[in-house]
Amino acid sequence: MNSPISAAASPLAEQAYRKITRRLIPFLFLCYVFAxxxxVNVGIAQLDMKHxxxxxDFTYSIGAGIFFLGYVLMEVPSNLLLTRIGVKRTFSRIMVLWGILAAATAFVTLPxxxxxxxxxxxxxxxxxxxxxxxxxxxxxxVERRAKAIAIFTCATGIAGLLGGPMSGWLMTHMEGIRAMHGWQWMFIVQGLPASFLGIAAFFFLDDGPEKxxxxxxxxxxxxxADLKHSSGVSGTHAEHTFMNALRDPRVYVMGFVWFAQIAGVFAIGFWLPTLIKSTGLTSPLEIGIYSAIPYFVSWIALIGMNWNSDRTMERRWHCGITMIIGALGLFAAGLIHGSLAWSLVALSIATAGILAPNPLIWAISTDYIRGSGAAGGVAVVNCIGLLGGFVSPMIIGSIKTATNSMAGGLGxxxxxxxxxxxxxxxxxPKTTGARSLEELAADRLDDSAAANVML
Incomplete structure (x- = not known):
């Protein structure tokens, strides 16, 4: 494992990053909660929607997975456009459109x-x-990035923690209002806030520190200065143009790791309510409440695992071991029948092991893919990975339809x-964030000089 970074950051740096975290992370967190x-709210909606x-089940699987085909087609163009028109315009366009379309799901009547x-x-x-x-x-x-990504990625856990009970409540208590089903109200209530957040993003976000x-x-x-020192071209991680990223085998390695991870994420995201229902529960509200428990456990695991990874500046073993734990929990969840308590134990282990490595995968990828092609390279990794979101429900849905069991698909x-x-x-790739004490001391001298010039 790499050596941990032991040099203390300057008070100025700590003050600056606290400001950044307080300004950006809560807003981005809220955006991704709704995203x-x-x-995944279709996973709870389908409990009544299918009837x-x-x-x-197969129709639902196709609909759940086809989302990712559209996502993959626009992924690289969207990220390349981001570098041209800026963050504010890109995020606003994405969120306004997705909020409208998410709400429109309420009105589907045919496959x-x-x-x-x-x-x-x-x-x-x-x-x-x-x-x-x-x-x-x-x-x-890079040495602060996994923690920042981890805090932001907690949105997935919070979305599950709050979204399950909220979805169950809407489906139960909004049923029949204005001649609409509860699941229709759920899509509207949970979809439209994204459009309002998209408008707010245009006025709230800045494209970079200099602005x-x-x-x-x-x-x-x-x-x-910190970004220049930690994220610049190094002897081991060369600059990537977009074409270099397309030719680099390790970009595809990270794409495959993300593919396997996303397959697990949406095995949980789309089928967790069904697995809990199979223990004998029937109320959408009860199912939604119990669905929150595995996401709460994953939230704790995600913060702890990524804090330790940043402390030691080791990524690969943290990521791999956690994925193995998640895989074992998912396999066990498919074998347990009729016991709510044991199903929740297995699902909590699975969800924690599946969601906790997400920031680590991106900390490795963004440390490795640097330079002018970083946005496109990151999009390539995500494109490959999100195909797992299409493959996962198709595998599970088709095997469940053929065998009337979740075990084979989850296996x-x-x-x-x-x-x-x-x-x-x-x-x-190995993480290059850990530097010698001599390099860190020289960096602090350079940073102080730069700050004095600015003053």
């Missing part, structure tokens, strides 16, 4: 309607997650995650 909620409009809306939703939302990851690289140096009026000149100089996804974990441990 993840709008991806109300006559969808089969073709469902497929079309989900596909268009994927097109609209494409670029948000990698765009935010790339955006954070403009504010945080942030809420930072002092000395703080801007400190941040820009297949568990095996895929194990292979991804081994790829992360053996083939992923």
């Amino acid at each position: 993840f909620l709008d991806r 109300d409009i006559g969808f089969s 073709s309607h469902f497929y079309t809306v989900r596909f268009l939703l994927g097109l609209a939302e494409a670029g948000l997650y990698p765009g935010i990851i790339f955006y954070l690289t403009r504010w945080y140096p 942030a009026k809420w930072l002092s000149d000395a703080e801007k100089a400190q941040i820009l 297949a996804i568990s095996l895929l995650m194990l292979i991804g974990a081994l790829a992360a441990i053996v083939l992923a």
